[in-house]
Amino acid sequence: MTGVQATAHPAPAETPAPSALPQLLTPAEEVPVLAAADEAEKVAAKYPNSSAGAHWDSTAKILYINLVQPKAKQADHRAELQSAISLTSAKLGVTTKYRTVPLSLDQQNAFVDRFLKERAQWGGKAAVDNVVTASVDELTGRIQATALISAEQLQTAARKYFGNAVDIHTGGVPQAQGRYEDSPLFFAGTPLWKAGPGSHDVGTADCTAGFNWRRHSDGDSYVSTAAHCVASGENLYGPNESQRLGYVGTRYLNNYEYVDFAFVNVTRAGTTPAGRVWVGPADTGVFRNITSVDAGTVTGTTVCSSGAFTGLICGKINNRNTAAAVNGITIERLTCVTGSQLTQRGDSGAPWVSTPDAGSARAWGQHVGTAYCDNSGDNKVDMVFSTVKNIAARVGATLIVFGAE
Template sequence: MAATAAMLVAVALTNSSAALAVPTPEAAGKLPTNITPVDQIPAEDAGAQIAAIAAAYPEAFAGTHWDAATKTLYVNVAAPRAKRADLRTVFQQAVTGKLRSAKSPVKTVFRPVPLSLDGQQALLDTFMAGRAKWGGQSAVRNVVGATVDAKTGTLFAQVSGDLAALRTAAQRRFGKTVSLRPGTAIKLDDRYYSSSPWTAGNALWGSQDASRSTAQCTQGYNWRRWADNLRYASTAGHCWAPGTSLYNGLPDQRIGYVGTRYLNTGEYVDFEYIRITYGSVDNSVWVGGTRDASHRRVLWADNDGTQTGVTVCSSGANFGLNCGVILNRTTTFNYGAEYGYASLSKLTCVSKVTGYGPGPGDSGGPVLTTATGGAVKAWGQYIGRKDCDGDGDEDWVFAGIKNIAARVGASLIVS
């Protein structure tokens, strides 16, 4: 599975069927102010071009980072492991040539870092999978998540209890490469009267008698599944069990039911299909508040999956639009007993910048940026909140579009 995800350079995209009856998009003049910084858009494009080249240099590439303050796109480059060919110069020449031929306006700086993206993931896998060996059952119970700082190569782990003893055990096994900090388990968070085609960002309920004052979860992006070529809606895998009937708006407005759920140890997604039994789905998405959101169109996706430093926003049914800066693409954490202690990795962590942050009922909802005219770029689907870097502030986590497509075998629906 990991190899499949690594090989997936671009997410397959499916055009919306012309036969679908879709709401008329709002005129550009009526759309809310663009939520994505204008100078970030060419940086996203440059990052995607670099990621495509980097597939041939996995031991050299360590991701890109957009520094909004200095308007600089940093390309992280790692030294090779012992007895491996040093391809850093060749990689840098390839990147420079590609951006020059594309006439990219973005200032690019190559930055040396200790570990490639593969190296960061290997460290995380060794640390998390080996908890019982280096820290016993205390580590299994109390290590609730970890991530690697790309600049320093340090693994920061969050621990809910027995910190002193686990810190000693981890340092004995990993030395100064690992730093343990106090932390808590991720908070799983659990538009109201929509109509077909069902739109990403819609409020969802798992029963007819549930209160309609707040959503239980949020509809994610819509997908075409390769196995049967059918169109599905989606949400977070921790929201409901397979087979659960789902509703939007009125108690009798059943839109379908939960299909296959993806929430297993070793995976990169918290996701479940929604099989539509009434109406249809398209490429529409709500962008904005809970009751004053704007109806937009998803036109493309983050095919990179490695860039940090860019601003993205969640658009949830309960807490509306909340934006933040991507901290890392390597967050991993464990779920509780209700979900079989599943341990997910390669998730994206975002620091809170605006608003309260996504909250209960926003789970599964779209994470996005916008371009001129309000068109949407899909980045992923929201999972929950946690302190990813140990600074005491609550960040939020989502599963990336690229990883979702690779794992569930589907194409994002776009126009």
């Protein structure tokens, strides 16, 4: 495949002028919404299983706070929660309403976890081989699943086992996006190749570098990518085809875990994993400073994947509890994004971001692939990513933000 020859990225000190930056990825109205949702989650954290996150209705301009129906002795907690959240939201100018939902975020993920892990018990080999995704509707608490074959018999079996709160639709196979390649030279979103000398044209990347991390166990800085793109010990190259960037270290890709992630040990002299991310088309020279990390609870807001193969692909968060079987490995607690365009192979490992102002970026997660995670029956493919929050907890590392290199 041919294309425009890749050019050197600007040095980290050469911050582009504001006029060179692309249009804001985060609508201005969503900036205070995200702040209000973050504050709501901090308040709710005092009461386990009281919160089911939040949802931004961009049409009605209302931030819905999802609260679990409290037990009688917790009614005072509900009142305290609503009072504190309303006060904060009012200061930020965000209209907030409350709605009662059946399951907290932890309970939603536990339901998905049980539904997939117990496929053999409720549906036998047919369920194990053909039920490939599942998520929970945050309003109803119902499982929404996808099967590769006619769903009617599987749905009957699942409802007999779990009760009526299960809907199964027929859909396609989740696709892992990328070949065994990934690792960043400087910034998140840098293209990666397995081969050194050869064609490193724009749009030919095998995978995309995710965010950069500082590992707790040794204090060292690492590049990252999707584990399904790479093999342990594999050499990786960035835009400089004559020098190896590094090699793949520890990979995290196990059944019923929450991440598709690999550390890349950087060996190329002078390479520093930085708290910045490329934002724009595949050949972009524009970057943003990473200044914040998403809390992993809100739905309905805009996020974008910045992949080295496809460039910027944006959509709205559909849910935060999808599980998908990718290449025989079931990955849980994925965030599902619905958009008018889809990421492609070569975007695996890409950073998911939003840009609340002209120079910064908020880190949301690392790209996994595509899946039928909406499960509305319209056979529409969506995109999924592992959240920064889940990655950090699983691998024991802190995402590197701008100024903390």
